[in-house]
Amino acid sequence: MCVVRTPWIKNLTALLAVLLSFPVLANDQPLLKGVPERAPNVVFVLLDDVGFGATSTFGGPVSTPTLDALAEQGLRFNRFHTTAICSPTRASLLTGRDAHAANVGAVFNSSNQLEGYQGIIRPDTATIAHILKDQGYRTAAFGKWHLAPPWETTPIGPFDRWPVGLGFEKFYGFLGGETDQFDPTLYRDTSPVSRPQGHDYHVTEDLADEAIKWLRLGHSLRSEQPFFMYFATGAAHAPLQVPKQWIEAYKGQFDGGWDAMREHILKRQIALGVVPEGTPLTPRPNALPAWDSLSDKQKQVAARLMETFAGFLAHTDHQIGRLVQTLKDLKEFDNTLFVYIAGDNGSSAEGGLAGSINYMGALQGLSETLDEQVAALDRIGDASTYPQYPAGWAWALTSPFQWVKQVASHLGGTRVGTVISWPNTIKDAGGLRQQFTHVNDIVPTVLEAAGIQEPQVVAGVAQKSMDGVSLLPALKDAAAPEHKTTQLFEVNGNRAIYHEGWMASAFHKRYPWSVGVRAGATPMEDDEWELYNLNEDYSQANNLASTYPDKLAELQQVFEQEAKSLGIWPIQSAMDAMNTHPIPNLRQGRTEFTYYPGAVGIAETQAPPIYNRSWSLSAKLSGAQPTGVIATMGGLVSGWSLYLNANSQAEFKYRNFEKGEVLLTSGPVISSDTTVGVVFDYDGGGWARGGQFSLIVNGKILVQDRIQLTPPAYFSIDETFDIGIDTGSPAGNYPADQQGYPFARGIIESVTITIN
Known part of the structure; x- marks a missing residue:
């Protein structure tokens, strides 16, 4: 019987021979990284x-x-x-x-x-x-x-x-x-x-x-x-x-x-x-x-x-x-x-002290009233609130x-x-x-x-x-011996040292419910040190500083030694030092910012600082009746968004926690090459003041409205600044079936924000 070997059969035979020549790799061979035996x-x-x-x-x-x-x-x-x-x-x-x-x-x-x-x-x-x-x-x-x-x-x-x-x-x-x-x-x-x-x-x-x-x-x-x-x-x-x-x-x-x-x-x-x-x-x-001491409503x-x-x-x-x-x-x-x-x-x-249904606003002095809280009782914990x-x-x-x-x-x-x-x-x-x-x-x-x-x-x-x-x-x-004899603690100047069963503690006199307040802390040297024997005092209830002053002095010396070994002596409160030794910031010294599609997920702290001042936004668009987000910052409970609604009309929404909301909608449909913008004229006279918003299309003011208050520092610490889509919670009134409401049927050429 004659067998005809066609070229593809010859190639397949050669390929199989090559594959079979490779060794089978066991788990302990070099190409698969090994781990200690019975490692958990x-x-x-x-x-x-x-x-x-x-x-x-x-x-x-x-x-x-x-x-x-x-x-x-x-x-x-x-x-x-x-x-x-x-x-x-x-x-x-x-x-x-x-x-x-x-x-x-x-x-x-x-x-x-x-x-x-x-x-x-x-x-x-x-x-x-x-x-x-x-x-x-x-x-x-x-x-x-x-x-x-x-x-x-x-x-x-x-x-x-x-x-x-x-x-x-x-x-x-x-x-x-x-x-x-x-x-x-x-x-x-x-x-x-x-x-x-x-x-x-x-x-x-x-x-x-x-x-x-x-x-x-x-x-x-x-x-x-x-x-x-x-x-x-x-x-x-x-x-x-x-x-x-x-x-x-x-x-x-x-x-x-x-x-x-x-x-x-x-x-x-x-x-x-x-x-x-x-x-x-x-x-x-x-x-x-x-x-x-609380009222019935507060309770x-x-x-x-x-x-x-x-x-x-x-x-x-x-x-x-x-x-x-x-x-x-x-x-x-x-x-x-x-x-x-x-x-x-x-x-x-x-x-x-009161709690909040929108605590990011409360941290900045924009607390809601008690009656507003009572009215929102049934909503607390849902997507429309941001409670603490x-x-x-x-x-x-x-x-x-x-x-x-x-x-x-x-x-x-x-x-x-x-x-x-x-x-x-x-x-x-x-x-x-x-x-x-x-x-x-x-x-x-x-x-x-x-x-x-x-x-x-x-x-x-x-x-x-x-x-x-x-x-x-x-x-x-x-019954194993205690493995740790010494541990330093320090946050924002509040500090302590644990050493061989004793703890020395110094509270830096800034209340932890005043997180948004940075002023008023006393000098470090004025803080009062306390002393506790934790072997006998589980809840740190009995201050022995006046009873054992030598022991307190000993622990203070241990604290100083530990702080020096960590390179943080003399101790400074980080909150007090943040203004004198600021960390880097991408917006430092800038008054004009230009963004393009793909600028998504930018932390608010690195986005244009639009607080307590006038500012403007101008977006160059192209496309036949586009829809979707142009630019946005913040989210549902506080923030703003400029977008084109389902009818291709320009829309701008701005919400300041529980302290006011503006919604501007243009009449004309956006089509072909268009410039859409927002101008905010700040009232001035201090932080968190109000002002007037203007929605502008191709240089023409179409609609205006005022807001009485604005955030003094931020909309959130978790939401971001985005171009072309809204990540996180929705800052605008978008169609429910379009998550993030991405810009569609057109192109965002650029978005420029100018601060004054």
Whole structure:
């Protein structure tokens, strides 16, 4: 029989021969990076603005069954500490260093050029993500980042301080300190993206969905490869936004007020054993009102805001439960070192004494009236509000400690409830650990658990030694010696030193509910130092400064030594130094700004500064009856947008929180080459004054209107400035079925904004 070999058969035979000549790669061969044997998976969960006494796991009024279950399978830590504010805690958690050593000793609205406060993680303080990735781990971050300086959070980067520049192979979340929970300002890796469509959207659910997909995909493709996931929620930071059914579940539960709730929390804490028997409550600060001093209307609003917070936190814990269940379904849970930190600091008093349905306005002195709050009761927590509860609730939720978020001098600002689970290693499930622990101890713990030496060099850069100390011995034995003897705390001049069971504390006399007020702080040398024996005084209630002056002097000397070693001596409040040592800004010294399509996701702090002055915008357009957003800043609760409506008419909407709104619509249809503009003539005479808006098409004023007040500083800290689309929540009245309302059927040639 004769076989005819055609050319394509000869080619196929040759190709198969070549393919078969390649060796089959085993998992331990060079092209597949190896990892230490039996290395655990690692998950960090970090909640936001949750006080020590908020969760049911630590005696609080909010049901957190996921945290409860993890505590029963793992360990509660009742002396776990953060830095007292968000960005520094995140830097410390991810690097294993003191936040000042990592160069993030302040949040970005008070960062400055002083060493330790610049808001830029140094290359010599590599993140755990970078270290683990180099060891063969898969890495991903979901949720809040808040570690990229604002002048770098633009479409052109640089991206060195974004998650993908600091060791994470994947990022899905938001870059700023907070975001609208229903219409978030989202990024995937380095690109701004719109949220998935749908009316029942919530960002925490979306983050959990994405994290679960990532876990499942990795398990499908390389189940033997360990992973590191950083899951940082926006909750329970303002805005307190959550589906209404979660709020209704707490209806009426807080009508007794914050004074009574604080007492109830302490009783539950003692019953659970997370607080020692006989621990006293610290007194309410004089500047905080007693619950009984409020009017009936004030109580009604305050209770509803607290119900919203509770629903928000409970909803978040439920989403984290989905992650835990996924790990169990994939048979990964037992070998996962799961660190659930219920708060990057104490609870937040930034809603002010009265709370707010739109707290970004209240922070700038644009508070709504009590009657406006009462009228909005049923809307609190929905997409039309941007709420935060009153400071009294924040204080109650740090039971039994003094103070709240920002106050790094006292435990109410720094101590948070934390649970660690690792079934393969932790043998006394449900146990309590009482060693003094700091967030910078987590990275050294992970490295020891994985059998990885602390690296001396990462990406060619010699590394600073870590400040944290592994608490792995404490995971294995409740009687393990305390691993940390000394820890410095400092935020905005509030400062403390922990040393061998004692704590010296100095409050810098700026109330944490006066976050928008930078004036009035006393000189550092005028601050009064207090002294506490934490071995005998769990709640930091008994000031021993006058009893043991020599001990206080000793701790003050330790504080000075630690501050000098960190390069931050003499101490200056970051908030006081931000004006004298300002950080870079992309708009510095400019009065005219020209943008083109693609300018999307620009932080408001880097966009044209249109506040407290006159300004104008001119957009050159082409196209036959185009529609969509031309330019926008801010979002639904406060901001502006210039756009072409569904009829191709120019429309301009401007909203100033609860203090006024303007909507201008042109008569003519926009077609062919057209110039559309807005002019704002500011009244002058001070900050936040009103003025007149004019909508202009081809040089002709078509319609005008006035607004009585304008924001003195910002519309938001999370929404962005965009050209050609509206990312985040909608600042204009767009068609409901067109998310972001992108510019269509035409071209935006340029947009120029001029400030006077």
